[in-house]
Amino acid sequence: MAKDNLTVVEEFILLGFSDLPNLQGFLFGIFSVIYLCILIGNGLLIVITKIEPSLQTPMYFFLGNFSFLEICYTSVTIPRMLVDLWTHKNTISFLHCAVQTCFLYILGVAECLLLAVMAYDRYVAICKPLYYPLIMNRRVCMQLVVMSWIIGVPVLIEETYLIFCLNFCGPKILNHVFCEAPPLLELACGDTYKTEVSVQVVALLFVITPFLLILTSYVKIIIAILRLPSTSGRAKAFSTCSSHLMIVCLFYGSGSIVYLRPKSHHSTGSVKVLALFYTTVTPVFNPLIYSLRNKDVIAALRKLFPK
Template sequence: MSATCKEIKILQPTKEIWPGHPDSSISKNIRNKTRIARENLTFRIEFILLGFSDFLNIQGFLFVVILVIYMSILLGNGLIIIITNIDPDVQTPMYFFLKNLSFLEICYTSVMVPRMLKNLWTQSRNISFIACAVQFYFFLVFRITESLLLAAMAFDHYVTICKPLYYPVIMNHKKQVQLVIGSWISGIPVEIQLTYQIFSLPFCGSNKLNNVFCDIPPLMKIVCGDITMSELFIFVNAVVFVIPLLLLILVSYIKIITTILKLPSVIGRHKAFSTYSSHFMVVELLFGSEMMAHWIPKCKKSKGIDKLLSLVYCIGIPMFNPLMYSLRNKDIIAALKKILPK
């Protein structure tokens, strides 16, 4: 009897672990995969815009500076819209395009700067996946619209200088409206596709975007999958939109400068250059920063250059536009004197 009991004691079964048991290796693998998927999902739901986190000691100062710049952008571009609407002396095709450009700058800046100010004020740099995608989409659409409007303005200047007799036929009001509407809507389908292409990529690892808003370079840095097709689509997008527009503007201004240099009057040449040089300076600033941001190899960029160029997009160009077009334009200054107190 004792032997039997001893045998039973020795042969007592151990704790049985079946495949669905919590301690089984299969269950542990499932839990690990679930945890990793949950972490990756968290990264996809939310990003962190590092912004000015390197300058924690001057967050308040940066908030005040950016707020002042933002208010000046709203005021300057708003004044141009008001002037071109109420003063009959500046209700010409050139100012029709300028009015649309000023409205665009207000929309363009308002997509990014309020979020930047909120992050500085609250010290909370989180941005949801959807909010980042929306900000990214409108940023791209407004960038393309601005490029198209600048190209339309360059073409208008070309016709004014080089084909003055044909101007009423070539640039009638219907043509102007068509160019403006085309500028606003042409980039919409392409940028929807590009936004979908970027935000359908697998974001894993870090969810930190070292920038002040959701832009292409910082987003591509945290993608962990194959980005060959996305980079190809971005390149094709630049080739289709940016390069032809830049060539159109350059050819237009080469012809404009050639024609102006042939004018017999020195005063006439000076007036023509002062009128159209502002537009050319804006074009240089926009396309120059565009090429530096996306066409310079990553290995040759210094640390923080993407963030600096993003600030040029956000507040630099919109702030300089009204200054360049108003301070260097006698018609705008004369209209300002009419509506503002002496």
């Protein structure tokens, strides 16, 4: 009887910014500019890390891959948001919602792991400089990048399957800007405890574990830097790490607040803002941070655009 009374949900309604009807056009313009900046900024980083001879090092190899990942990551959410803002049709099919969630998580986990790889690269460069060319050879770099992309795929596909196997028998309105676990779990009826625990465990595994690796790497880096005799040497060593640290803080800070805080502390407005922060703001700042704080990148950009 209970199953017979369940309504099969074939689509969801993403509220997005529908509560701001007078700002739809303005928001479309803002997010269009943001997406264009992400494509151009990260695209330029990919190009210069490929063609500039002075940037053919593991650090910039990882940066080029990270920039490509940022483009893919934002392309999962922003184009869909732009279509909704332009057409005012905020519906998304059940299947498309599942696909968006799955790709969002696969690319998000790849970003977490790649940030950890970049931290390890800085650790080897600063703490073991004589062994750096041997440890971080091209084969190892390729393996680390490939592992970052694929290691979480099976787990995240299964996690997405578990989320979308829940019964969505209530209202089909997602008060969010795209499909992801927190708002979907709020719509599910019946017992969602096991799925919520599963989401938390996966978040701990793929968010906290890389973060702890990053933290451990930087603790050792800071200890090594403080032992350097010259002030200029310490300043140079810190400058090579500061850009990466800023990206880590932006991405991990907002993502951890959304996924690791108790459900009772969730508020719709804050979750929306934080979700936009780690899916939109961080990819915008990535090329800015690395270009403005890196002399090698600035020199490469001047060669590419001499005027």
